[in-house]
Amino acid sequence: MNIILQYFRKYGSYLALSSLLVFLFPNEYKIFWENGWKLLMLIMFLSPVHSLFPKLPWIWKILPLRRQLGIICGSLILAHGVGAYMVWWDISLMSFTKPNTFIFWWLLGGLTSIPLLLTSNNLAIKLLKKRWKLIQRLSYFMFVFWGVHIYFINKEENLWALILIGLWMVMKVLVVKKIVLWKK
Secondary structure (H helix, E strand, C coil), X not given: CHHHHHHHHHHXXXXXXXXXXXXXXXXXXXXXXXXXXXXXXXXXXXXXHHHHCCCCHHHHHHHHHHHHHHHHHHHHHHHHHHHHHHXXXXXXXXXXXXXXXXXXXXXXXXXXXXXXXXXXXXXXXXXXXXHHHHHHCHHHHHHHHHHHXXXXXXXXXXXXXXXXXXXXXXXXXXXXXXXXXXXX
16 A cells, blocks of 8 residues: 555656646546546545544545645646636626626636645745745635535535535634544
């Protein structure tokens, strides 16, 4: 298992290049979204689950891979956006300004994804120093924006996205309050 984790840590970021396939298959943009969203949920829940349940051994193995998973996730989600735009290019610019549309939340999520992707590397860590972590905290907003985006696509079927965001927020509050549910 350690060999697989080391291999993924070293070469996992190259999986992000698979998102370039959106230019060959733009109609498959939903596949990029589904996989990107699953990765985003894993990344966002890893830290609070680790803090609340420190006894879970598998968390310790995945935790160091968050940056690589984040790069893959961001690439897939941006590929989804590019593919959706290529398919639905005639969307009215007015829908970008209405908060009750999925396009508004898509734009907010996309705008927060870009700085996260650009700063997910060793050079950015060196240059930005303490500000790097501040920029990476945009992922909290990105997670909420993408969840609301999913909800507005189909409010009745996608209520689960808001429930997940609520669960994640409760977990984050418990972490801030330093409540541990399963101690070492």
